[in-house]
Structures are given as C-alpha cells and as structure tokens.
Amino acid sequence: MSEAPAAQDADQDVLVVRQLSDGILRLTLNNPPANALSIAMMDALQAALDDAGSDGDVRVVVIAAAGKVFSAGHDLKELTAHRSDKDRGRAFFEQTMRQCSELMMTITRLPKPVIAEVDGLATAAGCQLVATCDLAICTDTSTFCTPGVNIGLFCSTPMVAVSRAAHRKQAMEMLLTGETIDASTAKEFGLVNRIVPREYLRTVSDKYASSIASKSALTLKIGKEAFYQQIERPLAEAYDYTAWVMTENMLARDAEEGISAFLEKRDPKWSDR
The missing domain is CATH 1.10.12.10 (Lyase 2-enoyl-coa Hydratase, Chain  A, domain 2)
Structure with a gap:
C-alpha cells in the first residue's frame, strides 16, 4: 500500500476519498480545513460506508482526514443559514441531527471493524465520530473536545458516543466544561486506543488494520x-x-x-x- 495520503492525488471536489488495498478500505474526509460534517459530507461518508458493508473485498475500514483538523463537527454556517426558514430552521436541524445519528449507527452496525485515524482536532460531532469507531489511533498532537456548551448548544448527540467510550464522570467533564483535552488525556478517558508520533500514524493504523483484515x-x-x-x-x-x-x-x-x-x-x- 502506498504511504502517501490518499487525498493528495484525489480530485479536490471529492468529499470522501476511497482507497482499497489488501482488504483495507481507507476513507479520507477531504474538505479541509474543517472537514465539517455538513449534509454533503455526511451523504458522502454514508454512501461509502453503505458500499463497504456489502463489498466482500472490504474487511476493515479506516476513517482518516486531510489537513490539520480531523473534523470540526457540524457545519455551523450551514445550520445558521436555515434560521431564516419559516420554521426557524427546525426541519433542517432535525434532518441534520437525525442524519448524523444514522451515520453513527451505520458505523456501529457495519459488519466490518472501523478504525479512526486521527491527526489533529476532533471536536463536537467530529469527536462523536472518533468515539463511535471501534478503534481509534491518534497522533501525539491530536486534541479532542465537545465544546457545544460554550456556544449555548449542548453536545447531546455527541454525548451518546462519548459517554459510551469514556468513563461517565470524564465524559461529563468534557461535556460540561467544553474544554479541549490532549491525546494523553483522551487515552486516559478511553476515547483512543493508541497515541503515536505523526510520522508513524499511517504505519500503526495499517498494522492494526492488516491484523484485523487477516481474520475471518x-x-x-x-x-x-x-x-x-x-x-x-x-x-x-x-x-x-x-x-x-x-x-x-x-x-x-x-x-x-x-x-x-x-x-x-x-x-x-x-x-x-
């Protein structure tokens, strides 16, 4: 498998870059700098996961991201634009939250293991995505947070995944303070499995993926x-x-x-x- 990030040679208009090799499907979120979980991004990731679930050549999925941010969560500009709707955005807000919840459930229900490969910030629904994956490997400079409380929007749907991955009081600490935690704290809390230097991230995630792909x-x-x-x-x-x-x-x-x-x-x- 090539060591170069999949997104480098990909069409910049492709929101989720797919790369399959030796049973490992690498899905790269490809909308930097924020890699926000907009409706379009969630559509693209959902489609890729649906295809992976029924593809016999796929044995394990790795979700990575292009740029310095793994995912900044929902697109707040996209959400805010719908406040001028007749219902003050209710229908669009409900669509967004339900679609995100369905995406997370798809990862949990996928009959193949899913690994989050994190290099950078994972915040709000981006942190939810990491917590939802079966395994998570991050760089030593990665950071995580559920900062909704800081802007008057409690991270209630991210809470579902975070509270199931992290210990209860530590999940509440993240949710109530909105503070950013570093990689070592994220590992201590239970959000990630391994922390590695950036130059070894791909190597380590590939090692885990290859080991899993070799199983029945x-x-x-x-x-x-x-x-x-x-x-x-x-x-x-x-x-x-x-x-x-x-x-x-x-x-x-x-x-x-x-x-x-x-x-x-x-x-x-x-x-x-």
Missing part, C-alpha cells in the same frame, strides 16, 4: 455485533445472549477450520462462512 470476516461480523448487543444488556441477559452467539459461531465453517488449524499447528484458511 464472518467471525469479525459475529463478534462486533455481539459486542454492541451485549454491552447494553443486564449481566445475566448478556451471558445468555453471548452463550447463544458462541454456540452459533461454533457451528460456522471458519470456527471448525480455525480450531482444527490451531490443533494441527498450521495457518487457517478462511472461507468467511
């Missing part, structure tokens, strides 16, 4: 769905559910192959079924 696609699909299903359930119900999942998983061809390969001390050959 069926097993990853089963595991990701089970993770998000069980985490919202009471303990006993979670165990009942996951016991059923593991039974069904044991009956899959890939589980039979994987266990046989382990016992026979050889590499498994996945059929993704």
Whole structure:
C-alpha cells in the first residue's frame, strides 16, 4: 500500500476519498480545513460506508482526514443559514441531527471493524465520530473536545458516543466544561486506543488494520455485533445472549477450520462462512 495520503492525488471536489488495498478500505474526509460534517459530507461518508458493508473485498475500514483538523463537527454556517426558514430552521436541524445519528449507527452496525485515524482536532460531532469507531489511533498532537456548551448548544448527540467510550464522570467533564483535552488525556478517558508520533500514524493504523483484515470476516461480523448487543444488556441477559452467539459461531465453517488449524499447528484458511 502506498504511504502517501490518499487525498493528495484525489480530485479536490471529492468529499470522501476511497482507497482499497489488501482488504483495507481507507476513507479520507477531504474538505479541509474543517472537514465539517455538513449534509454533503455526511451523504458522502454514508454512501461509502453503505458500499463497504456489502463489498466482500472490504474487511476493515479506516476513517482518516486531510489537513490539520480531523473534523470540526457540524457545519455551523450551514445550520445558521436555515434560521431564516419559516420554521426557524427546525426541519433542517432535525434532518441534520437525525442524519448524523444514522451515520453513527451505520458505523456501529457495519459488519466490518472501523478504525479512526486521527491527526489533529476532533471536536463536537467530529469527536462523536472518533468515539463511535471501534478503534481509534491518534497522533501525539491530536486534541479532542465537545465544546457545544460554550456556544449555548449542548453536545447531546455527541454525548451518546462519548459517554459510551469514556468513563461517565470524564465524559461529563468534557461535556460540561467544553474544554479541549490532549491525546494523553483522551487515552486516559478511553476515547483512543493508541497515541503515536505523526510520522508513524499511517504505519500503526495499517498494522492494526492488516491484523484485523487477516481474520475471518464472518467471525469479525459475529463478534462486533455481539459486542454492541451485549454491552447494553443486564449481566445475566448478556451471558445468555453471548452463550447463544458462541454456540452459533461454533457451528460456522471458519470456527471448525480455525480450531482444527490451531490443533494441527498450521495457518487457517478462511472461507468467511
């Protein structure tokens, strides 16, 4: 895979640049400097994720961004422009928030793991995007915040993802103060998995993606769905559910192959079924 950022050679009019190599689909938000989650940007990212979900060649997705800002969240100019609508913007505001929520749910429901590759600021819905991804790797100069409280607009939808990724009181600290946190604090809070120097970001994210892409696609699909299903359930119900999942998983061809390969001390050959 090329080490150059995908967006460099791409048409600047393309809001989300797609690059597929060795089962890894790299989606680069390509509208710097803010990479705002405008309606158009969300449309483009939604379409790319929908395609990825049904594409058998895609085994893992990496979401990156061009420029110095990963994403500044919703486009406030776009939102403000609709205050002159007859309903003072209500319909457009509702469309924006619902569309963003659906985008985040798509990431959670996608049958392939999604990694956020962050270099720069991730704020408001941009921070929500990072928190929603299954894994997040960032540079040591990346920063994160949910600053809505500072402008009279509490980050309520970002709160859903942030409060599920970070510890409760630390999520509330971000939401109530609106203050920007650095990469180490974000890792401490639980928003990111790894912090690396900028020059190693692509290498590390590719390493994680390649490792995941080498697994059975069926097993990853089963595991990701089970993770998000069980985490919202009471303990006993979670165990009942996951016991059923593991039974069904044991009956899959890939589980039979994987266990046989382990016992026979050889590499498994996945059929993704």
